[in-house]
Amino acid sequence: MQYSWDLLIYFKPSLTGEGYYWELILQGLGRTIVLSLLSWVLALGLGTALGIARTLPLPALSVPAAVFVHCFRNTPLLVQVFLWFYVVPELLPSEWGTAIKRMDPTSGQFLTVLVALTLYTAAKAAEVIRSGIQAVSRGQKQAASALGLTELHAYRHVILPQAFRIVMPPLTSDFLNVFKNSSVALTIGFMELTGQTRQIGDFSSQPFEAYIAATLIYTLITLSVIAFMRRIEKSTQVPGYWGV
Amino acid sequence: MKQRWILILAAATALAVAGPVPAQDRPTTFKKVEQTGTFVVGTRAASIPFNYLDDNNEQSGFAWEITQRVADKVKAAVKRDDIQVRPMEVTPQTRIPLVANQTVDLECSSTTHNRERENQVGFSTSFFVVGTRMLVPAGSPIKNWSDLAGKNVAVSAGTTGERLLRKLNDDQKLNVKVVLGKDIDNTFMTVDTGRADAAVMDDMVLYSLIARSPKPKKWNVVGDLLHQEAYACMLRKDDAEFKELVDGVITELMNSGEITALYDKYFTSPINVRGGFNINAPMSPAIKELFANPNDRVL
Numbered sequence: 001m002q003y004s005w006d007l008l009i010y011f012k013p014s015l016t017g018e019g020y021y022w023e024l025i026l027q028g029l030g031r032t033i034v035l036s037l038l039s040w041v042l043a044l045g046l047g048t049a050l051g052i053a054r055t056l057p058l059p060a061l062s063v064p065a066a067v068f069v070h071c072f073r074n075t076p077l078l079v080q081v082f083l084w085f086y087v088v089p090e091l092l093p094s095e096w097g098t099a100i101k102r103m104d105p106t107s108g109q110f111l112t113v114l115v116a117l118t119l120y121t122a123a124k125a126a127e128v129i130r131s132g133i134q135a136v137s138r139g140q141k142q143a144a145s146a147l148g149l150t151e152l153h154a155y156r157h158v159i160l161p162q163a164f165r166i167v168m169p170p171l172t173s174d175f176l177n178v179f180k181n182s183s184v185a186l187t188i189g190f191m192e193l194t195g196q197t198r199q200i201g202d203f204s205s206q207p208f209e210a211y212i213a214a215t216l217i218y219t220l221i222t223l224s225v226i227a228f229m230r231r232i233e234k235s236t237q238v239p240g241y242w243g244v
Numbered sequence: 245m246k247q248r249w250i251l252i253l254a255a256a257t258a259l260a261v262a263g264p265v266p267a268q269d270r271p272t273t274f275k276k277v278e279q280t281g282t283f284v285v286g287t288r289a290a291s292i293p294f295n296y297l298d299d300n301n302e303q304s305g306f307a308w309e310i311t312q313r314v315a316d317k318v319k320a321a322v323k324r325d326d327i328q329v330r331p332m333e334v335t336p337q338t339r340i341p342l343v344a345n346q347t348v349d350l351e352c353s354s355t356t357h358n359r360e361r362e363n364q365v366g367f368s369t370s371f372f373v374v375g376t377r378m379l380v381p382a383g384s385p386i387k388n389w390s391d392l393a394g395k396n397v398a399v400s401a402g403t404t405g406e407r408l409l410r411k412l413n414d415d416q417k418l419n420v421k422v423v424l425g426k427d428i429d430n431t432f433m434t435v436d437t438g439r440a441d442a443a444v445m446d447d448m449v450l451y452s453l454i455a456r457s458p459k460p461k462k463w464n465v466v467g468d469l470l471h472q473e474a475y476a477c478m479l480r481k482d483d484a485e486f487k488e489l490v491d492g493v494i495t496e497l498m499n500s501g502e503i504t505a506l507y508d509k510y511f512t513s514p515i516n517v518r519g520g521f522n523i524n525a526p527m528s529p530a531i532k533e534l535f536a537n538p539n540d541r542v543l
């Protein structure tokens with residue numbers, strides 16, 4: 001190995017004149033965090049609605065929800081991002097398509113990835129939540145009906161509070177995956193953390209240092225998410241219900 | 245729990261510190277080829293017309309022919325009869341680490357020789373000169389760089405084009421909105437679908453993009469040559485013996501005039517890609533100058 005290391009590369013100014021390399025990393029980190037958190041919040045809301053819809057005895061709701069989940073869960077995220085970015089604007093009426101394409105490039109790329117990442121994550125979250133709902137024993141629902149609760153109230157007060165507690169660990173994984181999946185944004189030119197890392201590697205010819213920084217940052221993000229989710233898991237755990 | 249974290253941290257630090265290998269144990273290219281019996285050369289999938297796979301799925305290109313000539317010389321120079329020349333495909337992102345970590349012995353394609361890269365790898369005598377220009381749809385009002393003011397402009401991420409565009413934007417306050425593409429084809433698609441008004445790239449790359457596109461007449465290459473760069477073969481750093489051999493091959497091509505024939509073969513006659521197309525780019529003064537006075541300077 002004949003690699004010349006330069007661990008001070010982060011403190012050197014970028015060749016593009018956009019500031020120091022550490023500033024570019026921070027900028028990328030900021031974009032990754034905003035994109036991921038926003039997608040996750042939206043996906044959790046949409047995923048919960050879809051997950052519930054899939055368990056309802058109403059085909060008018062459960063069938064479309066199932067179709068949505070299968071479409072978005074069974075195709076690669078990268079393909080979805082490309083479809084949203086390159087194909088969808090061509091299918092719209094040409095005025096709309098042009099308006100989308102003439103948007104400020106960075107916001108256009110951000111919104112495209114936000115939509116793609118949200119729908120993809122929502123489809124996965126929906127399945128997790130559906131399995132959580134189905135894991136709550138049937139007796140509970142029957143007992144709720146016997147007490148005179150409507151379907152809506154049974155979900156709100158009996159089933160969902162338990163379902164969410166059950167699916168907390170798999171939801172943690174999905175939450176982690178959002179951060180990692182957000183890196184597909186670089187394929188349409190949105191310079192989030194991985195994109196900036198690649199840029200820095202290309203410009204400085206010190207790719208290893210750049211990727212080491214990115215690896216550490218992603219690890220730090222995921223460890224924080226895990227720590228945060230553990231706290232929620234602990235505080236919401238039903239004593240004696242599972243895993244104690 | 246705490247102890248485990250300390251252990252993990254310690255292991256990570258050890259890895260980081262152990263990274264740089266002491267300098268004395270760096271085998272030269274010749275020694276490596278002699279020991280392993282293989283000479284590994286970098287190939288590219290679509291660096292047209294420098295190093296690419298043609299319609300018959302065979303590696304060809306202007307720089308690929310230089311690679312082959314070097315390989316022949318290496319076979320003759322090393323005291324072993326069974327030397328294998330092994331092609332290995334590289335991408336713009338992998339080529340520098342692969343040459344630096346000695347997986348690839350020689351990489352000749354559309355690789356610019358610049359100062360930053362000299363930290364990691366060595367460069368031969370240059371074999372080509374390109375300049376940065378713009379691709380615009382025919383009939384576009386953009387004629388030169390100042391016309392870019394307020395426009396969306398596509399550029400491949402991490403290239404000299406991006407660097408120049410950002411600098412130009414800053415110096416002349418053009419308020420250009422930079423649209424980054426992941427690679428050459430991606431950047432072209434950005435202009436083709438109307439997301440950007442122009443694309444900024446090396447002129448040779450633009451000519452080959454146009455020639456490969458479904459409607460070549462739809463495009464124009466415009467603008468003054470913004471910046472010139474030399475393409476050179478990449479080899480490992482501080483390997484004077486091997487560099488001398490590669491330089492010798494390239495200089496000989498230029499001195500004998502053989503390089504002009506090679507130029508005509510790839511730049512002014514049809515090549516076997518997508519049913520055969522002609523890049524049709526006459527030799528620029530800068531290239532003539534290089535061929536007359538071979539050197540390994542950074543431009």
